[in-house]
Amino acid sequence: MHPKEEKTFVLVKPDGVRKGLIGEIITRFERRDMKIVALEMFMPTKDQINDHYPKDEAWIRRVGQKTFGTYEKYGYDPVQEIGTDDDLKAGSMVREWLVDFMTSAPLVRMVVQGIHAVDMVRKIAGETMPYKADMGTIRGDFSNDSPLLANKEQRPVLNILHASETPEEAAHEIKHWFGESEIYDYKRFGVDN
Numbered sequence: 001m002h003p004k005e006e007k008t009f010v011l012v013k014p015d016g017v018r019k020g021l022i023g024e025i026i027t028r029f030e031r032r033d034m035k036i037v038a039l040e041m042f043m044p045t046k047d048q049i050n051d052h053y054p055k056d057e058a059w060i061r062r063v064g065q066k067t068f069g070t071y072e073k074y075g076y077d078p079v080q081e082i083g084t085d086d087d088l089k090a091g092s093m094v095r096e097w098l099v100d101f102m103t104s105a106p107l108v109r110m111v112v113q114g115i116h117a118v119d120m121v122r123k124i125a126g127e128t129m130p131y132k133a134d135m136g137t138i139r140g141d142f143s144n145d146s147p148l149l150a151n152k153e154q155r156p157v158l159n160i161l162h163a164s165e166t167p168e169e170a171a172h173e174i175k176h177w178f179g180e181s182e183i184y185d186y187k188r189f190g191v192d193n
């Protein structure tokens with residue numbers, strides 16, 4: 001594959017759509033010489049979201065650990081806060097909240113192409129936890145949330161968008177969300193010629 005053909009998958013989440021950030025998000029990718037090669041607003045089903053997020057134990061535990069890491073840092077007791085100190089249980093709760101949240105409003109799905117598309121888009125998006133995300137990133141500029149509050153309110157952390165984490169994940173997600181005929185090939189001025 002030519003380096004300019006790397007692709008990644010992005011979903012603007014309900015909070016991103018409802019905050020009116022669709023255009024802002026696309027602009028930030030495009031101004032960094034990334035090319036939008038597929039784009040659509042749609043209403044997802046619970047099954048589609050359930051199949052989008054990983055189901056393996058390691059991923060679920062990692063999500064739970066993010067909660068416990070924040071609790072530890074700020075001196076909160078996990079059992080008092082969410083009734084468990086088991087990362088698998090905490091991660092499973094978050095996963096269920098995610099499925100409900102992601103089907104609460106239309107989403108925007110897109111495929112973004114360019115050099116190091118996966119890493120570049122993650123960098124533009126910023127860290128998962130908005131309170132940690134650097135200023136200048138989408139999450140750092142337009143959101144402020146933490147597991148401290150989200151878990152108390154039994155919802156996922158609101159961080160505007162999803163972006164694939166690895167090229168393998170990107171390939172899987174692009175296939176899950178788009179047919180091949182929906183991905184376009186065109187030359188961008190100043191980028192491709």
Ligand code: ADP
Pocket residue numbers: 063064065066067068094098127128147150151155156157158159161162163165
């Ligand atoms: P990312 O979206 O940055 O790839 P993850 O794949 O780790 O992050 O998690 C998926 C989504 O689940 C996050 O974007 C966030 O909305 C939510 N989330 C992750 N960990 C937690 C947590 N500990 N508490 C609440 N929500 C979480």
